[in-house]
Amino acid sequence: MKLYNSLTHEKEEFIPHEPGKVKMYTCGPTVYHFAHIGNLRSYIMEDVLEKYLRYAGCDVTRAMNITDVGHLTSDADTGEDKMLKGAKREKKTVMEIARFYTDAFFADCAKLNVKRPDIVVPATDCIADFIKMIEDLLEKDYAYISGGNVYFDTSKLEKYYVFNNFEAEDLEVGVREGVEEDTSKRNKTDFVLWFTKSKFDDQELKWDSPWGVGYPGWHIECSAISVNHLGEYLDIHCGGIDNAFPHHTNEIAQSEAYLGHPWCNYWFHILHLNTSSGKMSKSKGEFLTVSLLEEKGYDPIVYRFFCLQSHYRKSLVFSWEGLDNAVTAYDKLIARIAALNPEDKSTADGEAADALRATFREAMDNDLNTSLGVTALYDVLKASIPDGAKLALLAEFDAVLSLNLLTAAERVREENAAPKADGALTEKIESMIAERAAAKKAKDYARADAIRAELTAMGVTLKDTPTGTEYTIG
Numbered sequence: 001m002k003l004y005n006s007l008t009h010e011k012e013e014f015i016p017h018e019p020g021k022v023k024m025y026t027c028g029p030t031v032y033h034f035a036h037i038g039n040l041r042s043y044i045m046e047d048v049l050e051k052y053l054r055y056a057g058c059d060v061t062r063a064m065n066i067t068d069v070g071h072l073t074s075d076a077d078t079g080e081d082k083m084l085k086g087a088k089r090e091k092k093t094v095m096e097i098a099r100f101y102t103d104a105f106f107a108d109c110a111k112l113n114v115k116r117p118d119i120v121v122p123a124t125d126c127i128a129d130f131i132k133m134i135e136d137l138l139e140k141d142y143a144y145i146s147g148g149n150v151y152f153d154t155s156k157l158e159k160y161y162v163f164n165n166f167e168a169e170d171l172e173v174g175v176r177e178g179v180e181e182d183t184s185k186r187n188k189t190d191f192v193l194w195f196t197k198s199k200f201d202d203q204e205l206k207w208d209s210p211w212g213v214g215y216p217g218w219h220i221e222c223s224a225i226s227v228n229h230l231g232e233y234l235d236i237h238c239g240g241i242d243n244a245f246p247h248h249t250n251e252i253a254q255s256e257a258y259l260g261h262p263w264c265n266y267w268f269h270i271l272h273l274n275t276s277s278g279k280m281s282k283s284k285g286e287f288l289t290v291s292l293l294e295e296k297g298y299d300p301i302v303y304r305f306f307c308l309q310s311h312y313r314k315s316l317v318f319s320w321e322g323l324d325n326a327v328t329a330y331d332k333l334i335a336r337i338a339a340l341n342p343e344d345k346s347t348a349d350g351e352a353a354d355a356l357r358a359t360f361r362e363a364m365d366n367d368l369n370t371s372l373g374v375t376a377l378y379d380v381l382k383a384s385i386p387d388g389a390k391l392a393l394l395a396e397f398d399a400v401l402s403l404n405l406l407t408a409a410e411r412v413r414e415e416n417a418a419p420k421a422d423g424a425l426t427e428k429i430e431s432m433i434a435e436r437a438a439a440k441k442a443k444d445y446a447r448a449d450a451i452r453a454e455l456t457a458m459g460v461t462l463k464d465t466p467t468g469t470e471y472t473i474g
Ligand code: AMP
Pocket: 027, 028, 029, 030, 031, 037, 038, 039, 040, 041, 042, 067, 238, 239, 240, 241, 242, 243, 270, 271, 272, 273, 274, 279, 280, 281, 282
C-alpha cells in the first residue's frame, strides 16, 4: 500500500517495522465539548485506514489518548485550559465534563461505524508516566526548569520543524502571533512539559511532581501513551492537519529525545472539513454535531458516505446540499443492492470476483482513495456474476467502508415487502401518531399509552426514534 507521508511529502510504500504488524496511534479528542463533524471526518478516515490495513492482512494495534487535561485554548502554551473552560461553561467539575463528553464521543463514533481503538487511555490516568518521561528528558538535558515550569529545549535538536520546509524564523513569527511572550523560555519554540506556574489559580486538576504541584503540557501525553502502549517504534501516527504543528512536531521532539532513535515512520494527516466561512472548530461555538444531523432527519452513515466520496488529503467543504446529494446517491446504491436476490448463495470465487477485488485494492492501495473504493461497489453491481457473489463482495468491501450496505438493503427489502396501507388508513394512523406525540408533550402519558394500545390492536407497531415515530403494519 502507498501512503502519503507528511514527513517526506511523498507517497511511499507502507512498510511496518515488523512485517504484518502495525502499531498505529491516533490523537484522541479534547473532551470539553461534543465532537463536531469536522473532528469526526478525521476519525472516519483513520477508521477506514485501520480497517483497510486489517483487510490487507495486517495485525493492527491502535491506541488513542483522551485529552482531559493540559490542552490550552491556543495550541501553543497560552490561553485557558480547554477542560476548565468547559467545566465553567456547564458549572460542572472537570472530571464530570470529561466523562460526559468521552461517552458522547464514543456514542457518535458508534453511529458512524467508527471502531473504538484497541487501547483508549485518558491522559489523567497516566500522570506518573508523564513525570517519568519528563524526568528522563531533564536527565538527558533536553529539558530545563525555568520560572517554575519544565520546558523542552528545542535548540538541542538538529531539526525541529520536521513536517515542513518553512524557514525557522517565519514559523517563529507564527508561534508568536497574538500570543503573550513567555519570558521563562530560552527559545521561542520551546514548549511546556510540566506547568506549575499556572496562570489559573482555579485550575482544578493538579498533581504532585518533583517540580511542585502542577499539571502536564498537552504534547507529552501522546508521546508517553504511545511509547508505553505501542513500544519504541510506531508505524503510523494519525491526526487532523492542524495537529502537525505544534502538537505532532513537539511529540516527535520529545519521543525521539527520550528514545534516542527515530520513532514513527509514517504520518497520516487528514485535511479539514470546512464550512463556507472557514474551518469548523469547537472554539467557534456554532458547530455541527452528529445529533444535529439526526435531528434534521439524516442517517449518520450518510455523513460517513459523504466523507468517503472525497480524498482525505483534500479539504472538504460541508454544505447541506452536498449532504442531500450524498443521501440521494446512498439511497440509490442501497436500492440497487436491495434488488439483488438474497436467496442466491453463490460465492465470490473465480477470476471475475478477483478482478473486482483487485479494483478495490488498487483504489485503496493508492493512498486510501476511498472515492474510487466506493466506485468499486458500483463495479460489483454492474458485473456479470451471480447475485450471491455480488452480495459476498459487497460485504467484504463493507468490512472496510462500513456503510451498512447489507443491513440497509435488507431494511429496504422488508419495507417493500410490507403490506401497503391504503390512503385513508395511512391518514388515520398518522393522525393518531401526531395525537400521541402531542399527549406525550403535554405529559398525558395515560392518553399516549391508550393511543399506542389502540394502534397495536389495529396491527400497527410503533418505533420511537430521535427523528420521530416510525411504524410498521402487520
Ligand atoms: P480536538 O478534539 O480538538 O483535540 O481534535 C480532535 C481531532 O480532530 C484532531 O485530530 C484534530 O486535528 C481534528 N480536527 C479538528 N478540526 C477539524 C476539522 N475541521 N476537520 C477535520 N479534522 C479536524
